[in-house]
Amino acid sequence: NPTTLGYYWALLVVASVVGLLLVIPIGGADMPVVIALLNSYSGLAATATGFVLNNNALIITGSLVGASGIxxxxxxxxxxxxxxxxVLFGVWVPAEAGPKAxxxxxxxxxxxxxxxxxxxxxGARTVVIVPGYGMAVSQAQHAVRDLMQxxxxxxxxxxxAIHPVAGRMPGHMNVLLAEADVPYDRLKEMDDINPMFEQVDVAIVIGANDVVNPLARTDPNSPIAGMPILDVDKARSVVVIKRSLSPGFAGIPNPLFAADNTLMLFADAREGVQQIIGALKGK
Incomplete structure (x- = not known):
């Protein structure tokens, strides 16, 4: 109905403003949670559309998406x-409140x-690989499997070592490694692997940042304070494969990258792993 077009645009503007105001105050470290919540909202919107159009398929699929998102x-x-x-209404601690890079x-x-x-x-007898979003972006899971072999x-x-919120949703890393035919018994959840890190010879962090940031344990004013992390810094040696020292979702520096037992390999995740494989084969 052309006469109601103005209401449509008004509703669109109001909805955009509400969505923007809902997300702006949320800290970077909480963004994975917000993404999952927005997925749920999209399902609820589809369900509402289904009721308006009297479309059972939209109602059912929207309900499934909304429930799974929640x-x-x-x-x-x-x-x-x-x-x-x-997450939605708490006080956000800005990254400027933490230490400078x-x-x-x-x-x-x-x-x-x-x-x-x-x-x-x-010379390593025990190696733990910590995958993160960087591995997903570069599609490095197959190279990581080759390194494991x-x-x-x-x-x-x-x-x-699999952190529950590594990547963009729970199970993201599990799916990628399963796609690369990594045996499921090699995957260890955070609570199972953390007590083992002190006996680990080498921990290889591939594209992960906030989930291995010690500030979650040591700085109560950090945006990620209290978030459970993988205790990678307790390993005897740590190798971090990362393009740069740029921060993760939380927007804060990571002291792990400057720790005495850490070496930084500045490279794309897939290229870095492939270069390590080439060096191992050449020895």
Whole structure:
């Protein structure tokens, strides 16, 4: 009806403003939760459209999407030790309240090369690989599987440490590694792997940031304070494969990158892993 077109545009503007105001105050560390919640909202919108159009298919599919989105949101909130109310309406601590990048990294970051990482891995008996969103972006899961197989052939035990909110939704890393035919018994949940890190020879962090940031434990004013993390910093040696020192969702520096036992391999996740594989094969 052309006469009601004005109401349509008014509703569109109001909905956009409400959505913007709902998301703006939410801290970067909570963005994965918000993404899952917005998925749920899209299902509810489809359900409402189904009722308006008297379309049973829309009602059913929208209800399924809405319910699954709420379930994912609840799982992620529990994994981050937060309530949904706190995520949506809690006080956000801006990243400026935490330490500055130059104070954390200044002169303490140790860059490494694939050959040096290969030498480190040659003498390792226990290796834990920590996948993150960077692995998903670069589609490095198949290269990671190849690295696992090479290390196992040399006699090392290789495990994968899976954080509940690594990636964009619960199970994101599990799905990618399953796609690459990584045996399920190699995947360890956070609560199972954390007590083991002190006995780990080398931990390889591939494209992960906030989920391995020690500030969650040490800085009560941090945007990620209280969020359970993988205790990668407790491993004997840590190798981080990352393009740069840029922050994650939380927008804060990561002291792990400047730790005494950490080496930084600045590279795309897939290219970095492939270079390490090439160095191992060349020895």
């Amino acid at each position: 379930i994912l949101t609840t799982i992620m909130c529990r994994a981050m030790n937060r309530s949904l109310r706190n 130059e104070d954390v990294y200044g002169g303490r970051v140790k860059a490494t090369s694939p050959d040096e990482v290969a030498m480190l891995l040659e 090479i290390l196992e052939q040399s006699g090392a035990q290789v495990l994968f």
